[in-house]
Amino acid sequence: MSVAVTIETIEKRFDNFPALRGVSLDIQPGELVALLGPSGSGKTTLLRLIAGLEQADRGRVLFGETDTQELSLRDRRIGFVFQHYALFKTMNVGDNIGFGLRSRPRQERPSESEINKRISELLELVQLPGLEKRYPSQLSGGQRQRVALARALAIEPRVLLLDEPFGALDAKVRKDLRAWLRELHGRTGHTTVFVTHDQEEALELADRVAILNDGRIEQVGSADDVYDHPATPFVCEFLGEANKLPVKVVGGQAFFGDRPVLGGIQQNQGGPASLYVRPQHLRIVDETPLALPGTVEHLRRNGPLRRAEIAVEGLKRRLDVDLASQVAPAIGERVRLRITHANLFAAA
């Protein structure tokens, strides 16, 4: 089995709203993949399609070699963790976790003692030992989340699907759970897909990140790939911060107005383009042939970083510049900026 899940040119419309327009994605066995995108980008719809909770209008989802269309929801064996966990509130934690096993047809169902053993093992795994008799309403958000995960793992799923797994938790718990989930994935090795709108979460957790926008996948790659080599302007702007500079490319150089700001561009690129520069890739320099002059308008402190907002003539938005050295410019000072790294996209 080379590929765990294959998604082939999926299209899906809701009424007249196209949620997914031709999405393809391969997920390797044991991989942890994040579906990242703004709300309305179709990421949750894609997750629900993999789960079989939605039907695609066109395209297929394969588990290994099997078309999921031939599989009932039970035979798909997916572990789905819902955004608000969807724990059964009339059942205690143990019964929640055991629900999947007890739902199996009689001949496949483990004995009651095996089920109980499995429940306590899973509670051990999610670090909630001995909480079988509690009810979901007696648990904290983070505990509920872990019970939901244990419940999904109980059926030994082929694929684990998590919808905004940390969305409903506060910041501190979120961080802890994130590290814990990464560690759990390392131990159990389940093929996992999770949906998030939080880029930090996606970049930190996932082996690969698929960035969705407007029903399409913009880019799939490792965290380094998508962050350092964004394939589209959307990815560049969505991940991290970026200053956008309208330029014109002539003879391997990018010109802002009539001033050259970046050199060494491949000769086949030319004409109007957009230059995306991250704040850490702008440096205040003394003298250089390729530089952008501006005036320091504002200085801010952002944790360990100091940042200057610099107004450039002919540009409406100020440029954000991370200050590398301890020596900060004064407000009102005229400075020159050198671009150390940038992404260039031809103007649409």
Place this chain on the structure above:
Amino acid sequence: MSDAALPVAAAAPVRRSSARGESLGVRIALIALSLLFLLLFLLLPLAAVFVEAAGKGWEAYRAAITEPDAQAAIRLTLLVAGIAVPFNIVVGIAAAWAIAKFEFRGKNLLISLIDLPFSVSPVISGLVFVLLFGAQGYFGPWLQAHDIKIVFALPGLILATVFVTFPFVARELIPHMQSLGTADEEAALTLGASPWRVFFWVTLPNVKWSLFYGVLLCNARAMGEFGAVAVVSGKIRGLTNTMPLHIEILYNEYMGAAAFAVASLLAGLALITLALKTFLEWRFGDEIAASRKH
């Protein structure tokens, strides 16, 4: 500065009662009005029923209740409710399920139709069945030819009662089910549960309190229904007279004490319903609130 602030702070507690709204007098007047209303329109009539029922002594009371026609009316009422209520539970759950869990065309129409029995006069509800199934009705000749009696017989009583009491269960369940959404059911399905298992282990337990309220109200109305039943019953003593109809006949025949004796049974049912509802709210209040919240 701080000196100037002090008098204001001291004055604050005095002014607070008026800031909360009405003065003491207004509050007393409002509470008194509500109590007076309850006393005049609810407690007094209720007391009157029991006082009148007991007016001619225990023996007369017992005789009025054990008399064959009264017994027949009680049995018939229990039978009609015993059929109509379970029927409405099943159909009400089905309708609520369909409305809360699925998207389909004509959903809003279905919701309005469920309310129809509430907005139509019960007399009209009864007349409709006479019009359909009576001797001169649309299906009358066919029914007569096949020797099936609906109007002025048990089937008619059941039909009318089912129609009038249909909304109670569905009305109680729909908003609750809608607020719960479908995530729990989806979770159960992805865990491999069959649709029946999902229904009996997830959906139904989630709405059990709403369902219970609905059934309680549905039953109270099914036993107490007068208008629609009066039209289709034909009031044949010992055969098609339910308790409310029996009470009316007794009353019209100037047998006040007997009428009130039977009425006290119906009133007792209302009190039991009320007590049960209150007890459940007191005993399981937290659980009910929690199940409704999310």
